Amino acid sequence: MNDKSKRIFGNEISKADYKKALRTKQKYTRKYGDDSSSDYSAKLLPNSTLNEPLGVYDIRVNEGKSNEPFDLEKGLIVGNIRMGFGHYRISIAMASAAHALGYTPYWMDLNSFSDTTCTKVIGAQNDLYSLGSRISQKSKAFNKAVWEPMNYEGFRQLSYNSSDQKNAELMAAVFKNIPKELPIIGTHVWPAQAAIHAGMQYVVNAIPDNWPMALHLAEGSVHTVQTHQAYMGYRILNGMRKKDVLKPMPADSLVYTGHYIDHELVANIKYDCEKRMARKAQNKPMRFLLTIGGAGAQRELFSAVIKHLMPYVRRRKAVIYVNVGDYRQVWDELLKETKYLDVASKTHFGNWNDTKDFAQKAIDGDVYGIHAFWHENIFEAVYCTNLLMRSADVLLTKPSELAFYPIPKLFLKRIGGHEKWGAIHSAEMGDGTLECTDIPHTLQMIDMFLGEKELLAQMCEAIQVNDSVGLYNGAYKAVELAMEMKNKG
Structure with a gap:
C-alpha cells in the first residue's frame, strides 16, 4: 500500500x-x-x-x-x-x-x-x-x-x-x-x-x-x-x-x-411541522429543546436561557426540554445556578422506557413545565434528543451536527471556528437562525420566537420545501x- x-x-x-x-x-x-x-x-x-x-x-x-x-x-x-x-x-x-x-x-x-x-x-x-x-x-x-x-x-x-x-x-x-x-x-x-x-x-x-x-x-x-x-x-x-x-x-x-x-425524522417532517404550526396558532406553550452534548461546555449559557424562560413556563407560554446527555453533573450545576429549577422541573433520569413514552405522547399531546433528561447509557443519552425533536418547536444548539436537522433551530455560540459554517448554511436554507454569539442576542431571538408567528412559520415552510428536493436524504x-x-x- x-x-x-x-x-x-x-x-x-x-x-x-x-x-x-x-x-x-x-x-x-x-x-x-x-x-x-x-x-x-x-x-x-x-x-x-x-x-x-x-x-x-x-x-x-x-x-x-x-x-x-x-x-x-x-x-x-x-x-x-x-x-x-x-x-x-x-x-x-x-x-x-x-x-x-x-x-x-x-x-x-x-x-x-x-x-x-x-x-x-x-x-x-x-x-x-x-x-x-x-x-x-x-x-x-x-x-x-x-x-x-x-x-x-x-x-x-x-x-x-x-x-x-x-x-x-x-x-x-x-x-x-x-x-x-x-x-x-x-x-x-x-x-x-x-x-x-x-x-x-x-x-x-x-x-x-x-x-x-x-x-x-x-x-x-x-x-x-x-x-x-x-x-x-x-x-x-x-x-x-x-x-x-x-x-x-x-x-x-x-x-x-x-x-x-434519521429515517424516523425525515419520514415525519410534514406531520411534525404541521403540529408546530397548529400549536402556535392555538397559543399553546412553545416547546424549546436544549441539548447539552460533548463536554457539557455551554452550561452558563443554558442557565441564562432557562432563567429567561421560567416566567413564560409559569404562565404556560413556554415548555423547556433539557437533555444533559450522560452529564449528570451538568444538571446538578444548573440546579445550583437557577433558583426554583428543582421544584419547577420534572426529571426523567435513567428510565429509558419513561423517556420513550414521554417523547411519543408529546407528539400529539399537551405538555407543560420543564422536563429534564439524563441517561448514563451513551446511546440513550444521544438518541434522547432525536426522540424529543419530533415534538419540540425550537431546538437550541451550537451549530455542529444538529445544524443540519429538520427542525427550527436557534443557534448558540459555536465551540470551534469550523462550526460557524453550519449556522450560515442553515440560515441560508431557512431552517435556522444566525449564530447568536452572546447571551443578549440569544435571549432576543427567544423573545422573537415567543412573540411572533412569522419566524416559526418561515422555518417550517423552508423545512418542507427543503424536504421536497431531498435536502435531508x-x-x-x-x-x-x-x-x-x-x-x-
Missing part, C-alpha cells in the same frame, strides 16, 4: 511535515505499543438501545467470538468514535437509514475496545480535544489564540492529515477479523482511514462539517458531504496548503448527498452509495 502520509491526492507532503508525522506515530507507539500483528477477534452483540428500533448490532473486538455470523449480503458497518455526541448522532442517522432500506447496521466504535492500541490512541486524542473544548469556553484568550485557529486553520492543512494517516496505521489491527467485503461508512475520519489501512474494500467517509478541512480526508474512500459549499471546497482542497493551488480530488472520490438525517444516499460500491465489486 502506498504511504498515504507522503502524498495526498497527488500533492506531495514536505519532508519536514512527513518527518513530523513519523515522530507522531513513534510517540504513540512508545506510549501505547504497536499491536499490528495481533489477531483480534470480532463478536456481534445486539445493541442494548438501538437494536429494538433500528436493528443495530455492536461489533465488539477482543472480547471473544460469537455464534452470530456477519450478514455478508445485507450487512453494513457504521464506523465511528465517541468524541462528543456529534459522530454518534450521525452514526445513528446512518444506522436508521440502513435499517429503513432493509440492511443490517453493525456499530463499530473504535474508541470502545479494551487493550487495543487503536482505542488508547483515540482516547488520548479525545481527552485532549475535550479539555481544549472546555477551556475554550472559560478563557477568551485561549479560545482566540489557540482553539479557534486550530479548529479553523490548523485542522485544515494537509500536513495535519499526513500525521493522522500515520496514526491511523496504529488503528488498523481491530479490523483483523472483520470481513473485508462488508461496506463501511465512517462517520469520523479515523475509522475511515483505519478501514483503508486494514484493507476494507468498500469505504464511505461521511464528512460531518460545512468547513472543508484536510482533517476529514481518507484517501481511498469515497467522501460524502452535506452541502454544495463543502463539495466545492473539498474538490479543490481549498486552503489546505495556505495559498497554494493544489491538485484537486478526483471526481469519483467525492459525492454530495445532502444532510445526514443524505443518510439514505450514503447507505445506497456504500451498497452500490459493494454490488459493483
Whole structure:
C-alpha cells in the first residue's frame, strides 16, 4: 500500500511535515505499543438501545467470538468514535437509514475496545480535544489564540492529515477479523482511514462539517458531504496548503448527498411541522429543546436561557426540554445556578422506557413545565434528543451536527471556528437562525420566537420545501452509495 502520509491526492507532503508525522506515530507507539500483528477477534452483540428500533448490532473486538455470523449480503458497518455526541448522532442517522432500506447496521466504535492500541490512541486524542473544548469556553484568550485557529486553520492543512494517516496505521489491527467485503461508512475520519489501512474494500467517509478541512480526508474512500459549499471546497482542497493551488480530488472520490438525517425524522417532517404550526396558532406553550452534548461546555449559557424562560413556563407560554446527555453533573450545576429549577422541573433520569413514552405522547399531546433528561447509557443519552425533536418547536444548539436537522433551530455560540459554517448554511436554507454569539442576542431571538408567528412559520415552510428536493436524504444516499460500491465489486 502506498504511504498515504507522503502524498495526498497527488500533492506531495514536505519532508519536514512527513518527518513530523513519523515522530507522531513513534510517540504513540512508545506510549501505547504497536499491536499490528495481533489477531483480534470480532463478536456481534445486539445493541442494548438501538437494536429494538433500528436493528443495530455492536461489533465488539477482543472480547471473544460469537455464534452470530456477519450478514455478508445485507450487512453494513457504521464506523465511528465517541468524541462528543456529534459522530454518534450521525452514526445513528446512518444506522436508521440502513435499517429503513432493509440492511443490517453493525456499530463499530473504535474508541470502545479494551487493550487495543487503536482505542488508547483515540482516547488520548479525545481527552485532549475535550479539555481544549472546555477551556475554550472559560478563557477568551485561549479560545482566540489557540482553539479557534486550530479548529479553523490548523485542522485544515494537509500536513495535519499526513500525521493522522500515520496514526491511523496504529488503528488498523481491530479490523483483523472483520470481513473485508462488508461496506463501511465512517462517520469520523479515523475509522475511515483505519478501514483503508486494514484493507476494507468498500469505504464511505461521511464528512460531518460545512468547513472543508484536510482533517476529514481518507484517501481511498469515497467522501460524502452535506452541502454544495463543502463539495466545492473539498474538490479543490481549498486552503489546505495556505495559498497554494493544489491538485484537486478526483471526481469519483467525492459525492454530495445532502444532510445526514434519521429515517424516523425525515419520514415525519410534514406531520411534525404541521403540529408546530397548529400549536402556535392555538397559543399553546412553545416547546424549546436544549441539548447539552460533548463536554457539557455551554452550561452558563443554558442557565441564562432557562432563567429567561421560567416566567413564560409559569404562565404556560413556554415548555423547556433539557437533555444533559450522560452529564449528570451538568444538571446538578444548573440546579445550583437557577433558583426554583428543582421544584419547577420534572426529571426523567435513567428510565429509558419513561423517556420513550414521554417523547411519543408529546407528539400529539399537551405538555407543560420543564422536563429534564439524563441517561448514563451513551446511546440513550444521544438518541434522547432525536426522540424529543419530533415534538419540540425550537431546538437550541451550537451549530455542529444538529445544524443540519429538520427542525427550527436557534443557534448558540459555536465551540470551534469550523462550526460557524453550519449556522450560515442553515440560515441560508431557512431552517435556522444566525449564530447568536452572546447571551443578549440569544435571549432576543427567544423573545422573537415567543412573540411572533412569522419566524416559526418561515422555518417550517423552508423545512418542507427543503424536504421536497431531498435536502435531508443524505443518510439514505450514503447507505445506497456504500451498497452500490459493494454490488459493483
